[in-house]
Amino acid sequence: MVATDALGPAAVDDDELARMLAAHLALDGPAAVRDVEVSEFAYDLVAITTRSRHLVRGTLVTSEGERPFRLFVKVVQAWERSPLFAQVPEHLRAVAAAGVPWRTEPLAYRSDLAHRLPAGLTMPAAIAVRDLDDLSCAVWLEELDVVDEPWDGHRSTRAARLLGRLSGSPRVAPLAGVGGVRFTLRDYRDGRLAHQVVPMLRDDGVWRHPLVADAFDADLRGRLLEAAGRAGELVEEAMALPHLPAHGDACPNNLLAVRGVDGFVLVDYGYWMPMPAGADLGQLLVGDVQTGRAPAGDLAGRDAAHRAAYVAGLREEGCDVPAEVVARGHALHHLLLTGLSSLPSEHLGAEPSPALTALARDRAAIARFCLDRVDETATG
Template sequence: MTGLPGGLPSADLLAALRRWTGRPSLTVDTVTCAPIAHAISAPTTRALTRVRVAASDGAAALDLRLVTKELQAARYGLPPQMPDDARAHLDAVIPWRLEADVLTSDVAGLMPPGMRMPEVVALHEQDGDRLTLWLEDADPVEDHWTARDTVRAATALGRLAARRVGAPPTAPVPGGDFLTGYRDEQLGTWAVPWLLADDTWAHPLFRLPEVAALREEVCALARRVGDVHARLARLPLLPAHGDATPMNLLRPRRRPEELVLIDWGMTGPATAGFDLLPLVFGRAEAGVGPAAEVPGLLDAAVPAYRDGLAAEGVELDLADLTAGVLTAALLRYPCTTMPLSLVMEPVTDGAVARARERAAFVRMVLDLAPA
């Protein structure tokens, strides 16, 4: 066992596997590591690796499967062209080790029936603000994500949010909650100024008919993000996972009726119902699901989330919750989903296709906007 992810000593891996399996005499025969094909967008994620361990315990052979996630301070993963002051600011406010802290906390004991966290096999701290999480490989099924999956996930997320009320807080979030920080950071310092600049709309990608047609509505929204955010004040802040996309809700092959909720790096306070945004909009935003599926999924997911809250003693008006989710989507998606990041890239056929895809997504979100 040499060259393990994150430089974990082989003796430490052996000890961790013995604890995890409950087999004190387990021995390791071979370890096979392979990078996971995944587009890493978070600056705090250095690498993802799938690990397969051939082990034995007396005459019994074991096939152990794990996933490692190498976490790092944000400064290591931010774009090299970013100004030093911006880099220092983001490095200070992004809680790079949050996922590890949550996975090893008491939150696991608050998970509702039918949902759980991945099991932590080992946590290897490294110098220079880096660490590696060794987690079980849930071996998820690759079956199509269904409307029924969305409903059961929404119910469980509602129950989880209610169960976490009063639990010890996670790392501080800029602005105090996700959408306040989003208004000030991603919107206030980046997307809004760019969208209101004439030069942006002179770029070839912004002159595409599908993109250019959005200018009036998107710029009007950019000018009033403060007013949109203020509408959310009628809803309480609740603990949220923060990135509960279908891609982060794994259905284990051995127990597909169970959901394993991974990627806790964005957890924190958010407006009630916020977790429905990645759950319902996430596939379309990532380009792996049609934008046309979103309205129908919302109609089913919002009542299910409300039912989950109510099952744990938190009552919210369905109309208020629905309006809040749509308002949060209006704040979260249109301005930052416009192809702003693509203007730094060459104008290729792929960039044109992505810009058109993003424009279709923005159009869908704007059409859902509450009156």
């Protein structure tokens, strides 16, 4: 029996695991592993391109002595392999599959992006990246000693400044398209927005659901429908703005505090690609609000602080994209990707609860904020 059998298709034998570790550590001479243990890594958020997450721990034995190792193994896969893909109507499956760039994350870890990130940002060390077949890949990373730190104003504005530095960095710029994916807001408009989001906004039954009706009033419904009707022109406006490297999902859950690291460890690179300047500010602001981990609170005040910090980060890297262009790119991207899809559709079949009621109201606050920002940043 192979010690890593619990990894399924990602399993390797002891000799191969020892070779992987020795190569990563640049060790000379023979190496072996012992006391290898595999455990499933608990994670409470659904990710359609993640098949599994495991921890692999043990001891590496070399001529220089013994050392413990702690690894995190993530198997990423094409969306069509997710059980949730069965919910996609058959005539839309080709479009849906093309709209989720699952290969980007392995390619990011195969690149030298870690050596190009600005000071204050880093990423887990990749021990190995191994293709399993044409539609899946195993990413072997160092296990991180994550520290639970509160997201106060200082921490979030520091993250915004570093995201600005990431977007403005001339060293990062050559890897903006490392995933080789030509996925843009036009693809999102013609895919999920057209076939899922807009039809839901036009569904009277959804608006009559108590969870929605109690939080999304008639005025908000009208504004969302009007914006959905203008989605085509809003996308084209956003496409004409400067595009910069972006993490793509810079929510607090993907900006980790790790023991011994001064700054943040960025994880989950599935949507790493060029995006309108300021795009990463959306998930930084509301990522935890969308999932119910944090209340909406003063979205406008926090967003203003984030934008100022992001622009400061751009300037530190010599990027001169105007602040008003950042504001507009952020506003358009946030409305299209988040504001229009703010209805709590995934909870409409759940039993009513105070927590879901609060979540729906916070989702409504996100929608109003996104709409307001698009109105406030409009010119002419």
